[in-house]
Every structure is written in C-alpha cells, then in structure tokens.
Amino acid sequence: MRTDRLMLGLAVAANGILSGATLDQAIKQLPARDELGAEAFSAYSQASDLSQGVPWYASIGIGTGVLTVLTVVAGIRAHRPVRVRRSLWVALVGTIGHLAVTAIAAPVNFSQRDAATVTELVDIQDTFAQLNVARTGLVVIVLLALLVAVLEQLCEPASEVRSADAAAR
Secondary structure, X not given: OOHHHHHHHHHHHHHXXXXXXXXXXXXXXXXXXXXXXXXXXXXXXXXHHHHHHXXXXXXXXXXXXXXXXXXXXXXXXXXXXXXXXXXXXXXXXXXXXXXXXXXXXXXXXXXXXXXXXXXXXXXXXXXXXXXXXXXXXXXXXXXXXXXXXXXHHHOOOHHHHHHHHHHHO
16 A cells, blocks of 8 residues: 555544544534533633643644645655545645634633633633634644545546556655
C-alpha cells in the first residue's frame, strides 16, 4: 500500500475523532449551559475541558492538524488526479482555518477563570460558543473533503493508479 494512501486513511480516522469531539461539544455540552446557568457550567468546564480535557483536546487538535497537513503534502507529491488533489487542498485550507479559530477560541475559554461577574462569564461563554460553531463547520468540511479524496481514489481507473504510482517512484 502506498504511504500517501495509508496517511489518508489515518487522517480520515483522526479527523473523524476530532469531528466527533467537536460535535459533542457543540451539540451536547455547550447547550447544557442554558439549563445549568453560566456559573455552574463554568465550574463544569473548568473541571473537565480546562483540566483533564486540555491534553486530550490538544493532542487530537494539534495531532490531527499535523497529520492532515502531512497527508496533503504526501497526496500532492504522489501526483494523484486533479479531483483528489482538489479535495486535499480543501482539507488543508479547512485544517488551517480550524487551527486558527482554535488558537482564538482556546484562550477565550480559559479566560472564564478570570471573569469578575456573571455578565462577563456569559459574554465569554457566548463568544466561545460562536467560535465553536466555526470550528465545528471547519472540521466537518475537512472530514468530508478527505472522504471525497478517498472515494475519488477508489474510483480511479487502474491505469491512472499505475501511472501515479510510477510517477511517484
């Protein structure tokens, strides 16, 4: 099996995990603050996401981002057909976007520790929730783009696969 195809499979799996974690936060966790209230939700968030969750989110976020970038580079260097490369470029742009929004969202989420009033805490949580919508959209786009790249490779005529394999050697 070609290295770029193996990396693509690993990138799909990693982005699936990242998408699941991000969707869990968007669909289940963040809406719970409406029922719990800002202060109780902040206590939960600080005890979970901003505590034991930090290594988890950092490893899947940064690790998946790095793996996706390396996968795109490997796929482009392997001279895959244009449709595959186009999907890989979409994945790359989405990954960079996701990492950039996360670089803004993470400090916002951590800033709830320093909130002086409930109003300030609500503003912080609202800002983080809005940024998380963008992160969720971007990570889902990346996953879909990678899945399209997989499907495009599966649909490649055998002659194109052999040509691409020969060109990569």
